[in-house]
Amino acid sequence: MNSQVMKKVIAEGGKGAAITACMQCGTCSGGCTNIERMDMSPRTLILMVQRGEWERVLKSNTLWMCSSCYICTSRCPRGVRPTDVIEAVKAIAIREGIENDSTRFNQIFVELVEKRGILFEPELMQRYGGLKAMLDQAELGIKLALKGKMSPFPDTIKNPKPFRDALEKAKQQ
Template identity: 40%
Template sequence: MKAKGLLRELLELPGGNQILKCIQCGTCTGSCPMSDVMDYGPRRLFAMVKGGSIKEALKSNTYWVCASCYFCTVRCPRGIKITDIMYALKELSIKQGFYPANEPTVKMYQSFKEVVEQYGRLSEAKMMQKFSMKAPSQILKKAGLGIKLLMKKRIETKVEPVQNLEAFRRVIQKAKELERAS
């Protein structure tokens, strides 16, 4: 997809159109506790998107390491919901396949989504099970903690879906339709 098509798609996502209000003051990047580990700070990322380098922006780790602390949003002089833009970029990158392949956060995000869609609620054990299949090297780092939690019965291994799972799925489907229509 061409850059203009990607930008149009981003602008159609919830919160995506707010990127046009950015005046490039840099308050967001100056406020961000994670900017030192981002490929590009929020200000530069937004400049790239607005300037037509959206593919490069979508390949960055910026929105994956965003802690969603909302400090940038609170301090933005234009009232831009920067975290919403980060979520919109994340969604678009997954849809377009631009996410960093080795970023474990991407795999955790996908695992979380799969479990919630499957059961209608989160099960940490099921999420970690799915995550371990996607990122085995990452799960080995936390295996000791997982075993300790299991031994102390702090991890629920059996998960019951929500009572009316089909109704939950219809609500999610309707929300996705409304999101696309807005």
Template identity: 40%
Template sequence: MSNKIYIFTNLHVFSCTMIEMIKNAIVPESRDLAFRDRILKTDVGKKIPTCIQCGICAGSCPVSHEMDYTPRELVRMVQLGLKKEILNSNTIWICTTCFSCSVRCPREIRPTELMEILKPIAVAEGIKNKNSKFDRIFSDVVKKTGRASEFLLISKYSLEEPGMIKQAPFGLSLIFKGKLPLLPDKMEGTDELKAIFEIKASETKEKEKKEPAEKTAETEVEAGK
């Protein structure tokens, strides 16, 4: 709870000297409107301003109790453009993409897809925490072998996340019982897989460059349908 944002209505608190001491307040400087507009322009973002904060997303979420901010709070923060808090939260990484929130939202906001939009932005901004590290290592492993090798994943993650050392005995017992094969299973034609990843990456880059123009054209066609 301590890292949550509090709105201080008490005017005394808002004296200039206090602002620096209290980080947990929404002040104009904490809002990034360009970031907000970038999200709101996407297909998923279009519905975000219509959120009624009913909380059905968080109530439905199987992991919302683990999140810094519940999906409902994340949507509210997008409305305000609290870029730093959003990208540093563990919410976007913890989401299991079960889509319960998206199915039940009465305003057709799709929080699951919102997370998918926010993740690459967090990566591009160079934000690192234990959840984002895990995601990156996982996709690296898949890129290399074409399979999700548990051993590679765990060992690489342990190297970057020192806290994992506590889990070592558990990992060893898994290995002894043959539940954690040491040699990664490799699929055939990993070169082709690599090429696919590269094409996708270059496409995304190009798209980002063209984005504003393309988006409007697309929406026009959709409206025409």
């Protein structure tokens, strides 16, 4: 086992994740809500971390497909916390400049939320996928707007100061 990798994950918030306790039973993968979209199951990801297969872990789309639902963590019979491990590895991947469609999407999402405090979905689509992506989603957007589920115009939060303060605080942590 590559202790450097383990240290890295633990330093990023995987403390208490009890990675070494994993017995590869697969219960986490069996209950995972997004496993069909992942190229590496949570069980395998834990194994790769144990083995120190760092490159494979950092490049896995599992980091970005995980929705942090915590089902795997709540079901693990050994007290392993795959969700926290994934979050910890994700933080390292971002810091190490791993780039793919998911990191680009996340980056644009964060930038737009920081700008207005609330997301304007058409802008997200335009920045992420260009005009074509925006037009492809136009029908759905119009339906959502007509049902009052989405504003047809960019909006901003009414009292941005608490939001900005919380953002600053989060960035300093």
